[in-house]
Amino acid sequence: MTSTQTAVPSPVPTTSAATMVPSTPPPTGSTTSSLESGVVLSAVLSGAFLAAMLTATINIWLARRKSREEELGRLRTTFAEAFAAHSAYKEMPYAIRRRRSDAPAEERVRLSEALRDIQTNLSYHLAWTKIESETAGAAYAELIQELRRTAGAAMHAAWEAPPIETDTAVNISPTVIDLSALQPLETAYIDAVRRHLRALTPWWYR
Template sequence: MPYRIRRRSESSSAVRQQLTDEVSSLLARMAFHQAWLQIEAPTVAGPYATLVATARAEAGAQMSLAWQHPPITTDSGMNLGIPYPRDRSNAARATCIEVMRQHP
């Protein structure tokens, strides 16, 4: 989402609403999958919860920073140059996937 925010077409209330709706949808899907895992695969639910919390912390901070930038208005600006770091999220995802692989 920080990339989507940086690359938003404009700073209108409609665009802001669309992006915040997308964030809400993502959060709802993560909550659904968390509940499903708690029912179907409790041993996986913990690592998944850690992944979600880690991703939300990283992305939340990055989204806050992204909103502080003006919308990109040029084709050359679409390449942000430096990726947002996801080291903690990637590590949490690897752990979650490993637990998922071990789950019967």
Template sequence: MPDAIKAFGPYAAVLAALVTGLILGVQARISRRAQLRERKQELLASAYEVSIQYAEMAYAVRRRRADTAAEERVRLSEQLREIQARLTWHEAWVRFEAPEVGAAYDELVSRTRTVAGQSMKDAWLSPPVADDTAMVIPTSVVDLRALADVRERYMAAVEAHLRPQGRARRLLPRVPRPRRAMSPPPMPAPPAVGTAPDAPGGSAGGSP
């Protein structure tokens, strides 16, 4: 045994280095995955945020100042231009990074531009607010409830994309395995040739 230990001695350091390298490699891979997941989560949240900012512009236009109309037009136009640029950038990024999420985001952006865009047009054609009571804008004036379903679909797509695969498999319903059909019971063997079956009351060939 001591000779075997001595013979294995030179390889112990190599084996320890290999095990250490394997552990460090696994840890680095886990860390990279966590960083990638966090980066995706931040950018997908940013994509949702910019769609909210675009929709909120309908209220901002309604609440523009009346005493500085020219400055307000420039300010709101520049703000909207920046939001539009960010919206377009996020559309391209989400579509490239996660096509299944990109489809939901395209639907969200399209609906937001239609609904909120029309509200902004109506707001520009209306006079700016003149007092504090006009700051309260009812849904009869700006109604964004039509965006609720597409927002929910986008968030569901993001959640499904970021969910770990192992956890996703555990969440799937179990499919019951089909049971094997039971085989019929064995048939009794036929009596031998030249013998009669036993009578209910006695043995074969006996007197009554």
């Protein structure tokens, strides 16, 4: 009895994975140049972005500085207008004494209307100074209170006195109209305004 032999296939030679993957070619000169160009372009774009950001920051700072300076200028003007309203009321006793003697009725109307406008202006600035600054508002209120007491009494006396008819009488003596009590309060108001504005003034503008 003969045995049957099974043919064993011969092993198939295998190829390693390393031999199947083609080797990466070294970078050529064009690839290196592209990388360098990309780096340079990135640096240029970054520099341009930083320059734009710096320019925008400077422009914003300059705009805010201009706005702050304009606001300070507006405040200075309004505080000065408040003092001008005080000065206009302060001048009324002199204006009444120097009224025209040949038109008493017209002069009463003219001076009364002028005084009404001044009173309205004073009331406005009394409210405005209180809103803007507690310290300056208090100083202004004290000034106007004394103004109405002192200059108001002087106006009352001026209406009772006959109008001035000679050039020499135009120079009114302090013994006739004495408003010297207002001077310390005027100084106090100006000092309060100065302190308020200085507190609002940026360090670069002082």
